[in-house]
Amino acid sequence: MMDNTVPTSLEISHGGAQNGSAGGGEPVLKSRMSRLSSRTLEEFKKLGYIAGPAILTSIFQFSIGLVTVAFVGHLGKVELAAVTIASNVIEGFAFGVLLGMGSALETLCGQAFGAGQFDMLGVYMQRSWVITLVTALMISPLYIFTSPLLKALHQSHDIAEMAGKYSIWVIPQLFAYAFNFPMQKFCQSQSRVIVITVIAGAGLGLHALLNWIFLSKLHYGLVGAAVVGNITWWIINAAQIIYLLSGKFPDAWTGFSWKAFHSLGSFIKLSLASAVMLCLELWYFTAVLILVGLLKNPELAVDAISICMNLEMWTLMIALGFNAAISVRVSNELGALRPKAAKFSVKVATLSSLSIGVVFMIVVVSTKQLFPRIFTSEADVIKETAKLANLLSLTMVLNSVQPVLSGVAVGAGWQSLIAYINIGCYYLFGLPVGALLGFKFKFGVMGIWSGMLAGCLLQTVILVTITIRTNWQKEALRAEEHIRTWGGSAQPQGEAAS
Structure with missing residues (x-):
C-alpha cells in the first residue's frame, strides 16, 4: 500500500545526518525541507478550504439567534428575558443534541467518501434524517411544557408564560434543525462547503430583513419573531435541498432508498x-x-x-x-x-x-x-x-x-x-x-x-x-x-x- 505523506522532521534530520556522512547531506536536507514545506502548505490549503467556510457558516447560523434577540429586545424587558431563556435553555439544548447526532455523518460519510463508496453517502444522510427527526419528535414535549418547567425552576411567572408561548411557536425550527444538520455534514464530508456558507449568509440577511418588516414595521410581536425564525430556517433547508437535487452529487445522491432503514441500531449508537x-x-x-x-x-x-x-x-x-x-x-x-x-x-x-x-x-x-x-x-x-x-x-x-x-x-x-x-x-x-x-x-x-x-x-x-x-x-x-x-x-x- 503506497503512502505519500511527508517524513517527520526527526526522520529528515536523521536522514540528513546519514547523507551528510556520505558527503551530500546539506543538499538532500534542503530538498527534503522544501518538500516538507510544500506538503505543509498544500495540507494547510486543504484544511483552509473547509475551515474558512465552516467558520463563516457557524457565525452566520449563530447570528440568526442574535438577530432575533436584538429585535425582541425592543419589544420589552419581559419579552427579551423570555426569548433569551427559551433560546439558551430550550433551543440551545435541542440545537446541541441534533447537531451532535448529525455529526455522526462526519465519521461515516467522510470515511465512505475517502474509500470511494460515494453511493453510501446519500444512504447515510437518509439514515441520519430518520434518527434526527425521531429525536426531534421526542424533544418536542420539552417545547410544549416550557412554561411549567420554568415555573418549577422558580423563574418569574410572566417570563415563564411568555417563554412557553414562544417555545410552542418555534417547534417548526426544531424539525428544521433535524433536517439541516445531516445535509450540512453530507456536503461537508465531500468538501462541498462554499454553497452551504453562501446559503447560511443569505439566510441571515433574509432573517434580519424579515424581522425588520414583521417586528419593527408590522408590530407582530413575539409570535412574529418566532414565525420569522421558522421561515428563515426552512428557507435555508429548501435552498440546500435544491442544491442536493441540482445534479451536483450524481454519485452520492441517487434518490431515496429503503437502505436508510437498515443497520439503524449501530447507526443510532454512533449518533x-x-x-x-x-x-x-x-x-x-x-x-x-x-x-x-x-x-x-x-x-x-x-x-x-x-x-x-x-x-x-x-x-x-x-x-x-x-x-x-x-x-x-x-x-x-x-x-x-x-x-x-x-x-x-x-x-x-x-x-x-x-x-x-x-x-x-x-x-x-x-x-x-x-x-x-x-x-x-x-x-x-x-x-x-x-x-x-x-x-x-x-x-x-x-x-x-x-x-x-x-x-x-x-x-x-x-x-x-x-x-x-x-x-x-x-x-x-x-x-x-x-x-x-x-x-x-x-x-x-x-x-x-x-x-x-x-x-x-x-x-x-x-x-x-x-x-x-x-x-x-x-x-x-x-x-x-x-x-x-x-x-x-x-x-x-x-x-x-x-
Missing part, C-alpha cells in the same frame, strides 16, 4: 455518542455560569464572566472551523487507507489552530483594560473583567487545540471514548475543583474559572496523549470495517482511494 460528546462540552460552560450565579452578590461576577464567555465563543468558532476541517481530512484519508496522510493532517491542523490561539492570547492580555469597554461602560464590571483576562487568554489557547483534537476523534470514530473523557475531566474534576476554589477557598469567580480551566487542561493533555499514541494503520483498517458494517463494499474505489 448518540456524537450527541453526548458535543453536549457535554456545551453544557460545561452552562454549568460554570450556574456556579457563578450561586456566589454572594453574583451580579458583578456574572456580568464579567458573561463578557469573557461571549468573547471566547466568538474565537472558539475559528477553532470549530478547524474541528470541521480535520474531521473531514482524517475521515477521508482513513477511508482511503492513507493513515500517514491522516497523521500529517492532524499535525498541520493542530499547529495552525494553536498559532491562532496564541495570537488571541496576546491580544487579550495586551488589551485587558480595553476590550471590556466594548461590552460595558460600568467601571466595576470593567475592572472585574480585566482580572479574568489572564485566565481567559489561557482558555483561548487550550480551546484552540481541544476542538481540533475532538475533530480528530470524530473523523476516526472515537466519540464514545471522548464522551467518557469529557465526563471525567469536566464534571468529575473541573467543576468540583472550581466549586472548591470558588466557595471553600473564597476565590470567587476566579476560582470557578480556574477549575474550568483545569478541566480543559486535563482533557487536552489526555487527547494529545491519545493522538500521539494512535496506531493510524489500525485506524485505517477500522475505517474499512466501518464501511463494511454500514453497507459499503470492502475495498476502496474510485478517485478517492487512488
Whole structure:
C-alpha cells in the first residue's frame, strides 16, 4: 500500500545526518525541507478550504439567534428575558443534541467518501434524517411544557408564560434543525462547503430583513419573531435541498432508498455518542455560569464572566472551523487507507489552530483594560473583567487545540471514548475543583474559572496523549470495517482511494 505523506522532521534530520556522512547531506536536507514545506502548505490549503467556510457558516447560523434577540429586545424587558431563556435553555439544548447526532455523518460519510463508496453517502444522510427527526419528535414535549418547567425552576411567572408561548411557536425550527444538520455534514464530508456558507449568509440577511418588516414595521410581536425564525430556517433547508437535487452529487445522491432503514441500531449508537460528546462540552460552560450565579452578590461576577464567555465563543468558532476541517481530512484519508496522510493532517491542523490561539492570547492580555469597554461602560464590571483576562487568554489557547483534537476523534470514530473523557475531566474534576476554589477557598469567580480551566487542561493533555499514541494503520483498517458494517463494499474505489 503506497503512502505519500511527508517524513517527520526527526526522520529528515536523521536522514540528513546519514547523507551528510556520505558527503551530500546539506543538499538532500534542503530538498527534503522544501518538500516538507510544500506538503505543509498544500495540507494547510486543504484544511483552509473547509475551515474558512465552516467558520463563516457557524457565525452566520449563530447570528440568526442574535438577530432575533436584538429585535425582541425592543419589544420589552419581559419579552427579551423570555426569548433569551427559551433560546439558551430550550433551543440551545435541542440545537446541541441534533447537531451532535448529525455529526455522526462526519465519521461515516467522510470515511465512505475517502474509500470511494460515494453511493453510501446519500444512504447515510437518509439514515441520519430518520434518527434526527425521531429525536426531534421526542424533544418536542420539552417545547410544549416550557412554561411549567420554568415555573418549577422558580423563574418569574410572566417570563415563564411568555417563554412557553414562544417555545410552542418555534417547534417548526426544531424539525428544521433535524433536517439541516445531516445535509450540512453530507456536503461537508465531500468538501462541498462554499454553497452551504453562501446559503447560511443569505439566510441571515433574509432573517434580519424579515424581522425588520414583521417586528419593527408590522408590530407582530413575539409570535412574529418566532414565525420569522421558522421561515428563515426552512428557507435555508429548501435552498440546500435544491442544491442536493441540482445534479451536483450524481454519485452520492441517487434518490431515496429503503437502505436508510437498515443497520439503524449501530447507526443510532454512533449518533448518540456524537450527541453526548458535543453536549457535554456545551453544557460545561452552562454549568460554570450556574456556579457563578450561586456566589454572594453574583451580579458583578456574572456580568464579567458573561463578557469573557461571549468573547471566547466568538474565537472558539475559528477553532470549530478547524474541528470541521480535520474531521473531514482524517475521515477521508482513513477511508482511503492513507493513515500517514491522516497523521500529517492532524499535525498541520493542530499547529495552525494553536498559532491562532496564541495570537488571541496576546491580544487579550495586551488589551485587558480595553476590550471590556466594548461590552460595558460600568467601571466595576470593567475592572472585574480585566482580572479574568489572564485566565481567559489561557482558555483561548487550550480551546484552540481541544476542538481540533475532538475533530480528530470524530473523523476516526472515537466519540464514545471522548464522551467518557469529557465526563471525567469536566464534571468529575473541573467543576468540583472550581466549586472548591470558588466557595471553600473564597476565590470567587476566579476560582470557578480556574477549575474550568483545569478541566480543559486535563482533557487536552489526555487527547494529545491519545493522538500521539494512535496506531493510524489500525485506524485505517477500522475505517474499512466501518464501511463494511454500514453497507459499503470492502475495498476502496474510485478517485478517492487512488
